[in-house]
Amino acid sequence: MRACVPPIFCALALVQTSILADEPLSQKRYSIKQDEPDTGSNISRERIVGSLPLDKRYSELTREQQNAFKSQYEQMAEDDEPPFPLDGLGPLYKAIGEIHKQFLRRRFGLGV
Numbered sequence: 001m002r003a004c005v006p007p008i009f010c011a012l013a014l015v016q017t018s019i020l021a022d023e024p025l026s027q028k029r030y031s032i033k034q035d036e037p038d039t040g041s042n043i044s045r046e047r048i049v050g051s052l053p054l055d056k057r058y059s060e061l062t063r064e065q066q067n068a069f070k071s072q073y074e075q076m077a078e079d080d081e082p083p084f085p086l087d088g089l090g091p092l093y094k095a096i097g098e099i100h101k102q103f104l105r106r107r108f109g110l111g112v
Contacts, residue, residue, distance in 0.1 A: 030054050032090060032097075047097050054090035058082075 030053050031046040038045070048054065052065055058081055061069070073082050085092045104110040 032094060048090075048093045050089060050093070052089060054088060054093060056088050057086065058084035060088075 030050050032048040032054055033044040034047050037043055070076055070082050
């Protein structure tokens, strides 16, 4: 069976992995774990991993984090703010993760 991955998931993977490709920040890693561990396990695995805090608004990021995020856009003035989710990246990534999980269940019968 040929796997079909919607372009949005590929794009999000690229965005997430490329946010800090140009500017090394501290190797800090932020994640959101599964609500419930997989069947047969007591360990909640990481569902979403990022290099920026997932629970902070743009104004709450450090100057270094803001610059790393801003670097993904064409030249912006110092006081310009790039598009950023009002409540941070976490709720957006959680929603995308849930849609992805439903897609895998429907399309491939996977119990992700």
